[in-house]
Amino acid sequence: MLTKGDKVSVLDEAINGVVISVKNNDVLIETEDGFTMTFQVNELLKIQDSGSLMNSIKRINVDEITKEKTEPKARSFVKEKKDKREVSAPEFDLHIEKLVPNKRGMSNYDILTLQTETAQRHIEFAIRNRIPKIVFIHGVGEGILKAELDFLLGRYDGVDFQDANYQKYGLGATEVYFRQNNK
Numbered sequence: 001m002l003t004k005g006d007k008v009s010v011l012d013e014a015i016n017g018v019v020i021s022v023k024n025n026d027v028l029i030e031t032e033d034g035f036t037m038t039f040q041v042n043e044l045l046k047i048q049d050s051g052s053l054m055n056s057i058k059r060i061n062v063d064e065i066t067k068e069k070t071e072p073k074a075r076s077f078v079k080e081k082k083d084k085r086e087v088s089a090p091e092f093d094l095h096i097e098k099l100v101p102n103k104r105g106m107s108n109y110d111i112l113t114l115q116t117e118t119a120q121r122h123i124e125f126a127i128r129n130r131i132p133k134i135v136f137i138h139g140v141g142e143g144i145l146k147a148e149l150d151f152l153l154g155r156y157d158g159v160d161f162q163d164a165n166y167q168k169y170g171l172g173a174t175e176v177y178f179r180q181n182n183k
Contacts, residue, residue: 002027007047010039016047089133089175092122094145116148123156123176130180135164139172149174 002008006019008029015037017029025041094115096103103111119136126134138145153161153176164173 002041002044002046008044009047011043011045089135090126090131091135091137091173092119093137094119094149095137095139112145112148115145116152119149119152123153123159126176126178127156127159130178132178132180134176134178135169135173136176137169137173140170141172146174 002019002022004019004021007016008019008027009016015031017031017037020028020030020036022028022041026038027041027044028036028038029044030036096106096111096115099114099118100106106114115138122134122136125131136149138149150161153159153174158179160177160179161174163171164175
């Protein structure tokens with residue numbers, strides 16, 4: 001709320017002044033150039049006095065702030081507990097920039113084919129070597145690679161897949177589980 005004597009600035013214009021009077025929503029100000037002008041309350045912004053700014057700085061309790069900084073705060077998230085013997089799942093990035101040094105001259109079809117063939121090689125390698133879980137990083141994009149990957153994974157028996165951990169990968173990764181038969 002504005003009162004007589006407050007320093008103000010007009011929002012959409014380069015005008016500063018001092019409040020002379022306030023009636024309802026109308027505020028009469030005297031500009032720095034000596035003119036009197038009327039504005040609506042919502043058109044003005046109160047300017048803090050540098051003296052009042054210093055007073056508010058002096059009221060800050062430095063001891064309290066340093067105490068807050070030195071005391072460790074409790075963590076607000078639940079950390080995922082891992083077994084010491086648990087090995088993290090291998091991650092395979094299917095972004096084209098990670099697969100070839102230069103994609104110039106490749107059509108979208110060529111790029112998608114290379115990405116799906118790479119995924120297929122990793123799936124078959126995991127099955128052959130009895131790796132229980134792998135992660136494909138495909139990115140979000142338009143979802144074409146993810147759809148192609150889902151179609152590819154659906155062709156294998158004993159393979160389950162789902163979106164990977166959101167906190168770690170966001171929406172751009174798929175986790176693949178291989179159900180192993182005891183031979």
